[in-house]
Amino acid sequence: MNNSHLIKTEGLYKKYPMGPTTLVALDNVNLNFKKGEFAGLVGPSGSGKTTLLNILGSLDSPTEGSAEVLGEKVENLEHKEAAKLRNNHIGFIFQTFNLLPVYTVYENVEFPLLLQNISESERRLMVMDALEWVGLSDRADSRPTQLSGGQSQRVAIARAIVKKPALVLADEPTANLDAQNSHNIMETMVKLNKDLETTFIFATHDEKVMKYLRRKVYLDDGKIVKDEVIKHELSKE
Amino acid sequence: MLIPKLAFKNLYGAGLRTWLNVIALSFSYVAIIFLQGLYTGMNDQMEASTIKAQYGGGQYWQKDYDPYDPITLDDAHAKVSDELQKLIDEKEAVPILIRQASIYPNGRIQNAVLKGITIDQNVLTIPTSKIISDGGYIPALIGTRMAKSSKLNIGDFVTVRWRDANGTFDANEIKIVEIMKTEVSEIDNGQLWIPIDRMREMTIMPNEATMVVLEKDSKVDKNISGWQYKDLNFLLEDLRALATTKSVGSSIFYLVLLLLAMLAIFDTQILSLFRRRKEMGTLMAMGMTRSKLIQLFTLEGAMHAVLAAVAAIIYGAPLVAYVAKVGYGLPEATDSMGFALGDRIYPIYTAGLIVGTIVLVFTVTTIVSYLPTRRISKLKPTDALRGKLT
Numbered sequence A: 001m002n003n004s005h006l007i008k009t010e011g012l013y014k015k016y017p018m019g020p021t022t023l024v025a026l027d028n029v030n031l032n033f034k035k036g037e038f039a040g041l042v043g044p045s046g047s048g049k050t051t052l053l054n055i056l057g058s059l060d061s062p063t064e065g066s067a068e069v070l071g072e073k074v075e076n077l078e079h080k081e082a083a084k085l086r087n088n089h090i091g092f093i094f095q096t097f098n099l100l101p102v103y104t105v106y107e108n109v110e111f112p113l114l115l116q117n118i119s120e121s122e123r124r125l126m127v128m129d130a131l132e133w134v135g136l137s138d139r140a141d142s143r144p145t146q147l148s149g150g151q152s153q154r155v156a157i158a159r160a161i162v163k164k165p166a167l168v169l170a171d172e173p174t175a176n177l178d179a180q181n182s183h184n185i186m187e188t189m190v191k192l193n194k195d196l197e198t199t200f201i202f203a204t205h206d207e208k209v210m211k212y213l214r215r216k217v218y219l220d221d222g223k224i225v226k227d228e229v230i231k232h233e234l235s236k237e
Numbered sequence B: 001m002l003i004p005k006l007a008f009k010n011l012y013g014a015g016l017r018t019w020l021n022v023i024a025l026s027f028s029y030v031a032i033i034f035l036q037g038l039y040t041g042m043n044d045q046m047e048a049s050t051i052k053a054q055y056g057g058g059q060y061w062q063k064d065y066d067p068y069d070p071i072t073l074d075d076a077h078a079k080v081s082d083e084l085q086k087l088i089d090e091k092e093a094v095p096i097l098i099r100q101a102s103i104y105p106n107g108r109i110q111n112a113v114l115k116g117i118t119i120d121q122n123v124l125t126i127p128t129s130k131i132i133s134d135g136g137y138i139p140a141l142i143g144t145r146m147a148k149s150s151k152l153n154i155g156d157f158v159t160v161r162w163r164d165a166n167g168t169f170d171a172n173e174i175k176i177v178e179i180m181k182t183e184v185s186e187i188d189n190g191q192l193w194i195p196i197d198r199m200r201e202m203t204i205m206p207n208e209a210t211m212v213v214l215e216k217d218s219k220v221d222k223n224i225s226g227w228q229y230k231d232l233n234f235l236l237e238d239l240r241a242l243a244t245t246k247s248v249g250s251s252i253f254y255l256v257l258l259l260l261a262m263l264a265i266f267d268t269q270i271l272s273l274f275r276r277r278k279e280m281g282t283l284m285a286m287g288m289t290r291s292k293l294i295q296l297f298t299l300e301g302a303m304h305a306v307l308a309a310v311a312a313i314i315y316g317a318p319l320v321a322y323v324a325k326v327g328y329g330l331p332e333a334t335d336s337m338g339f340a341l342g343d344r345i346y347p348i349y350t351a352g353l354i355v356g357t358i359v360l361v362f363t364v365t366t367i368v369s370y371l372p373t374r375r376i377s378k379l380k381p382t383d384a385l386r387g388k389l390t
Helices: A049-056 A079-089 A105-115 A121-131 A150-160 A179-196 B002-015 B016-055 B071-075 B082-089 B144-150 B196-203 B237-275 B277-285 B291-324 B332-337 B351-378 B381-385
Strands: A007-018 A023-034 A038-044 A064-069 A091-095 A167-171 A199-204 A214-220 A222-231 B060-061 B093-103 B110-117 B138-143 B157-163 B170-179 B191-195 B212-216 B227-230
Touching: A007 B071, A023 A049, A023 A222, A038 A049, A038 A179, A049 A064, A049 A167, A049 B351, A079 A091, A079 B277, A091 A150, A105 A150, A105 B002, A121 A150, A121 A179, A150 A167, A150 A179, A167 A179, A167 B191, A179 A199, B002 B016, B002 B291, B016 B237, B016 B291, B016 B351, B071 B093, B082 B093, B082 B212, B093 B196, B110 B144, B110 B157, B110 B196, B138 B144, B144 B170, B157 B196, B191 B196, B237 B277, B237 B291, B237 B351, B277 B291, B277 B381, B291 B351
Parallel strands: A038 A199, A038 A214, A091 A167, A167 A199, B110 B191, B138 B170
Antiparallel strands: A007 A023, A007 A064, A214 A222, B060 B212, B060 B227, B093 B110, B093 B157, B093 B212, B138 B191, B157 B170
16 A cells, blocks of 8 residues: 555546436546545535545445545445455544444444454453543443434544544534534544544535645535645644 | 344344334244144144043954944944954953944934943943943943933933844833043944943844954054954044144144234334434444345344243243143033043143244244345445435
């Protein structure tokens, strides 16, 4: 794997048949992301942010072109290989948190490690570390229904980073949160990005998120219209 | 062990929905085992009663004897062969002489079958020792069914008419000396049991018999000139066919029960697939493969059967053990069904029945749980995350 380019897309298209016509969700997307970036795919609804994020997360495959993620060409991956890539190297954070309701906070965070067959003692250390990073060590035994929106998203972040993935993909992570919680969440992710050198890529149109981003890739109708690198640090306002 | 752990946790987390399914399924276990045990017990009881009271350890039939053709009865008698007489003398067999007759109870005419039997026999459980006369009359033993249909009681005299060996009609008064209660209607309905010595005199058939019944567990099984050997398999054939017919009915009943339980499981699985689409998408995003997801959802369904077995053992085991001990009371009307049954059936619950039922229900539940989950094999993670089920 070439560490300088964690992600590289070339001539990426995603098309959906819509009756007699075809909807082009991604139109010739060429992008590179380096290790440790804190970047965002920015644009209005329907611009292709989530579609691109899904392809980068190997949840979907492109119709044309190539998407190389952590040295693996997504378009060539079998279902099981894609699952392995996600399990080992990619963490996801969703807008609606997607916590498993019958599990406790601890068990939710532990889940990706269970899929990796990590020993119980090691899992315990990793889960408690992750909960400490997000400041929820004292809520390990709580159920998701007992948490606030902000707390739930922090659990989702802990779940995404517990296996220390190279890449975390966050789809509108603050859309269901108020300003204070959004700020706390973003601060947490900025800190993790710095401490763990984890690459974070967001799909967002939320101003609260955008001010933390060090790179903004603007999408419109599936095309990259602007790729902006912000030189200064914004997270410590 | 990951998938079983997750399946158990999910089931536990599903709460009331799980327990309702488990209870419904446990009813199937208990009902199937209870009914099958009842039928096994009933069949065993039927055979045992019939063997003890009617068939013994096999029978020798006079060559013309056909129990389904009353016309042949007039000719179905012959002198007992030396070999059979030896068995009779050693109390290892009992001769029975059968003749068609008519009785006239309370001025009515009624067809009957006269059966002569050795009174001091122990081969059959018929209480023949009570057919004794303290006067010049002919003593007769009848069953409760015969007593009811002819309205005869102990001490009643009734005129009986029969043909002797020459075909000549003869008649006499017989006295009812005993009414027996028997589970076997075939030795009761329309039958009068009298001492064979008197019957041989009445019919002028000295030392003759229509059949010779061997004692239970007899090793004799060869054909004797003029006499046909009928083993228990032959004699019980009709009874077993009847039991099979009845068990088909019971099978349909428990099949319906099983189908209802399976419907609940199937519905639960379908509901799970729809309600938990996002969960499936999340699990896939975290790296769970489709095959593991199918395993998880199938196992969740199948574990209903495991939990149901535990629930069935908790409340079903004491129930069936109690019924096996005290028996299951039958209504009077059961007599008319043609079964040789007592007042109570004692169910028999074998290990084979219990294990077989558990394996059957578990297998069917697993298959029913698997069928809806096949949809997952086509599920796209992105659709699942959006709450769509492709």
